[in-house]
Amino acid sequence: DAKTTQPTSMDCAEGRxxxxxxxxxxxSGNEYVYWYRQIHSQGPQYIIHGLKNNETNEMAxxxxxxxxxxxxxxxxxxxxxxTAVYYCIVRALTDKLIFGTGTRLQxxx
Amino acid sequence: ETGVTxxxxxxxxxxxxxxSLKCEQHLGHNAMYWYKQSAKKPLELMFVYNFKEQxxxxxxxxxxxxxxxxxxxxxxxxxxxxxxxSALYLCASSQETSGSRAGELFFGEGSRLxxx
Numbered sequence: 542d543a544k545t546t547q548p549t550s551m552d553c554a555e556g557r558x559x560x561x562x563x564x565x566x567x568x569s570g571n572e573y574v575y576w577y578r579q580i581h582s583q584g585p586q587y588i589i590h591g592l593k594n595n596e597t598n599e600m601a602x603x604x605x606x607x608x609x610x611x612x613x614x615x616x617x618x619x620x621x622x623x624t625a626v627y628y629c630i631v632r633a634l635t636d637k638l639i640f641g642t643g644t645r646l647q648x649x650x
Numbered sequence: 651e652t653g654v655t656x657x658x659x660x661x662x663x664x665x666x667x668x669x670s671l672k673c674e675q676h677l678g679h680n681a682m683y684w685y686k687q688s689a690k691k692p693l694e695l696m697f698v699y700n701f702k703e704q705x706x707x708x709x710x711x712x713x714x715x716x717x718x719x720x721x722x723x724x725x726x727x728x729x730x731x732x733x734x735x736s737a738l739y740l741c742a743s744s745q746e747t748s749g750s751r752a753g754e755l756f757f758g759e760g761s762r763l764x765x766x
Binding site: 573577582583584585586587590632634635638639640641642643 | 652654685692693695698706740742748749750752753754755756757758759760
């Protein structure tokens with residue numbers, strides 16, 4: 542069963558913020574939201590994760606709605622190297638990491 | 651550079667061959683994973699090892715045989731594979747297998763396997 546829903550693809554202009562949405566309306570109270578990305582022909586790369594508070598690191602910001610039914614990954618200043626497939630994953634602490642089909646983000650000049 | 655190294659990066663083998671994929675992590679992690687990524691399909695978890703012990707086998711056919719001699723090394727032995735086994739095989743490691751940090755996996759760049 543898919544726990545998350547993401548758009549198949551998105552475009553973003555270089556230098557602008559990329560806002561990638563994720564719907565996880567059936568999320569349980571003990572499940573975290575994780576984001577990964579996979580650049581073509583490379584292994585996935587961990588970006589960020591959170592439970593209910595917004596999180597920020599050197600790569601991105603994660604905004605989780607108050608009801609936790611959706612979240613948004615924000616890349617504040619997208620570059621061409623951010624072109625990748627972005628995966629939103631919901632996971633409880635004892636669960637495996639299960640990848641879906643993700644959002645293909647294309648950053649254009 | 652993720653700290654997880656996979657060799658070989660590319661492998662072509664016949665259906666009667668025996669070959670092995672190797673993964674090494676330099677992160678001091680205790681858990682290691684094999685994932686398979688076929689064309690146009692999501693990553694599929696194959697095996698999980700924690701402190702050298704296998705804790706997960708996701709109904710993988712016996713023609714795939716993992717080996718984990720220590721927490722830093724993981725192998726995937728391949729024999730009598732089928733053309734549909736052609737895929738990108740990804741190794742990953744994490745500090746633990748449960749808890750918040752268990753979701754922070756570090757992946758290698760993968761071994762692209764073609765079975766003729």
